[in-house]
Amino acid sequence: xxxxxxxxxxxxxxxxxxxxxxxxxxxxxxxxxxxxxxxxxxxxxxxxxxxxxxxxxxxxxxxxxxxxxxxxxxxxxxxxxxxxxxxxxxxxxxxxxxxxxxxxxxxxxxxxxxxxxxxxxxxxxxxxxxxxxxxxxxxxxxxxxxxxxxxxxxxxxxxxxxxxxxxxxxxxxxxxxxxxxxxxxxxxxxxxxxxxxxxxxxxxxxxxxxxxxxxxxxxxxxxxxxx
Amino acid sequence: xxxxxxxxxxxxxxxxxxxxxxxxxxxxxxxxxxxxxxxxxxxxxxxxxxxxxxxxxxxxxxxxxxxxxxxxxxxxxxxxxxxxxxxxxxxxxxxxxxxxxxxxxxxxxxxxxxxxxxxxxxxxxxxxxxxxxxxxxxxxxxxxxxxxxxxxxxxxxxxxxxxxxxxxxxxxxxxxxxxxxxxxxxxxxxxxxxxxxxxxxxxxxxxxxxxxxxxxxxxxxxxxxxx
DNA sequence: CCATCATAGATAGTTCCACTATCGGATAGC
DNA sequence: GCTATCCGATAGTGGAACTATCTATGATGG
Numbered sequence: 001x002x003x004x005x006x007x008x009x010x011x012x013x014x015x016x017x018x019x020x021x022x023x024x025x026x027x028x029x030x031x032x033x034x035x036x037x038x039x040x041x042x043x044x045x046x047x048x049x050x051x052x053x054x055x056x057x058x059x060x061x062x063x064x065x066x067x068x069x070x071x072x073x074x075x076x077x078x079x080x081x082x083x084x085x086x087x088x089x090x091x092x093x094x095x096x097x098x099x100x101x102x103x104x105x106x107x108x109x110x111x112x113x114x115x116x117x118x119x120x121x122x123x124x125x126x127x128x129x130x131x132x133x134x135x136x137x138x139x140x141x142x143x144x145x146x147x148x149x150x151x152x153x154x155x156x157x158x159x160x161x162x163x164x165x166x167x168x169x170x171x172x173x174x175x176x177x178x179x180x181x182x183x184x185x186x187x188x189x190x191x192x193x194x195x196x197x198x199x200x201x202x203x204x205x206x207x208x209x210x211x212x213x214x215x216x217x218x219x220x221x222x223x224x225x226x227x
Numbered sequence: 228x229x230x231x232x233x234x235x236x237x238x239x240x241x242x243x244x245x246x247x248x249x250x251x252x253x254x255x256x257x258x259x260x261x262x263x264x265x266x267x268x269x270x271x272x273x274x275x276x277x278x279x280x281x282x283x284x285x286x287x288x289x290x291x292x293x294x295x296x297x298x299x300x301x302x303x304x305x306x307x308x309x310x311x312x313x314x315x316x317x318x319x320x321x322x323x324x325x326x327x328x329x330x331x332x333x334x335x336x337x338x339x340x341x342x343x344x345x346x347x348x349x350x351x352x353x354x355x356x357x358x359x360x361x362x363x364x365x366x367x368x369x370x371x372x373x374x375x376x377x378x379x380x381x382x383x384x385x386x387x388x389x390x391x392x393x394x395x396x397x398x399x400x401x402x403x404x405x406x407x408x409x410x411x412x413x414x415x416x417x418x419x420x421x422x423x424x425x426x427x428x429x430x431x432x433x434x435x436x437x438x439x440x441x442x443x444x445x446x447x448x449x450x451x452x453x454x
Numbered sequence: 455c456c457a458t459c460a461t462a463g464a465t466a467g468t469t470c471c472a473c474t475a476t477c478g479g480a481t482a483g484c
Numbered sequence: 485g486c487t488a489t490c491c492g493a494t495a496g497t498g499g500a501a502c503t504a505t506c507t508a509t510g511a512t513g514g
Contacts, residue, residue: 159424192356197386
């Protein structure tokens with residue numbers, strides 16, 4: 001297919017497709033003549049993936065490019081690709097070093113030990129978590145950190161489900177793409193579910209247990225007041 | 228305190244503080260003379276909250292401003308404030324309408340019913356979830372949608388924990404701020420924990436059950452390959 | 455075979471966002 | 485008085501993600 005049809009099928013404007021090719025996010029079409037190239041369904045799929053990571057996952061084009069190029073490169077061993085993915089999928093707050101951050105790191109290490117997780121507490125994910133803890137404390141909501149264990153307990157089955165999804169894939173590219181999609185879009189999925197569950201939990205807490213179906217509250221329910 | 232000290236204590240540059248005041252994110256200092264103003268610990272706390280929502284939560288300044296101004300305004304009833312928060316904390320993908328989106332909406336409604344949630348499936352959170360489902364399908368990862376129930380089951384205890392945290396607050400402003408912080412920073416916290424749990428689950432799945440502590444794998448472990 | 459349309463590739467421009475720089479005049483505190 | 489700091493205002497910066505325009509070339513249809 002030509003670029004016009006690719007644009008129509010993916011919903012991405014032609015100049016934007018050209019821009020993505022320039023930025024190395026999308027391989028160029030197969031040139032059939034000096035000013036004519038043909039694109040296939042692989043391009044279409046890649047384009048949809050880019051838009052999902054961009055719009056839903058909120059990744060930057062630079063991050064998407066790094067990840068996708070690593071996925072494409074057959075030279076890269078799988079674990080390297082996953083390393084790139086882990087780094088680029090993490091906002092990586094870092095923050096200014098200090099005793100606060102050291103304390104938070106220590107708490108993360110204790111949590112990992114407490115739950116018996118086989119994970120490095122000082123890897124990208126652990127650093128990210130420590131950054132969040134510091135930010136919560138700095139924002140005056142240190143109490144929220146007490147929920148860490150509850151959150152960790154909920155994260156375990158989610159991680160197992162993710163791995164289960166990824167485990168069903170065999171081809172290298174499919175595998176890696178599964179990890180990326182699971183990490184990025186799975187996060188968006190959980191986030192939406194969490195907000196839905198907030199409405200439910202709030203409804204039960206403030207409207208009383210005995211009342212009827214959803215939406216019966218008069219506004220006390222958290223998040224229920226949509227407009 | 229004067230603006231210089233506020234800057235030193237919060238780590239935010241003076242011109243940036245002035246910028247936040249101009250944008251209505253931070254109340255102006257108390258003028259003690261035509262060109263002298265004094266700031267208090269409330270300003271400092273607010274400033275830290277802004278930075279947390281911006282850096283960790285990834286909210287835009289516009290969204291932060293809407294939420295904080297609603298929180299500040301004593302005219303606004305609590306449920307209105309929570310409505311504003313819910314809307315601004317949601318990326319609100321919307322996406323183009325079509326049969327795909329209708330199908331996804333239907334699935335969300337079925338999920339809500341299946342779990343017995345007292346929540347409107349067509350509120351902001353439900354719409355957001357439907358958008359994610361559509362994006363997953365469009366990106367060629369419709370299979371991931373099968374994890375919806377696992378994710379929903381994990382979201383329930385998290386939502387209960389959040390509500391429990393919020394429930395401990397009594398003052399109106401504290402309550403609302405708790406919701407905002409819980410929703411935004413709690414998401415970042417869960418996200419980091421989920422990635423940590425990925426490392427663990429991957430280690431167990433690929434490195435064998437019997438091996439020793441963390442980090443022992445040779446790279447097959449998801450995300451374990453940090454830089 | 456010729457008019458019309460789409461395309462490749464290149465360069466430059468736009469919009470939004472989150473700051474950052476500079477300035478003129480006033481004040482604080484020694 | 486002197487210097488550092490401050491207020492308020494205006495203007496400028498840099499990055500991100502496009503978008504517009506242009507030229508030369510080729511495809512398509514009557």
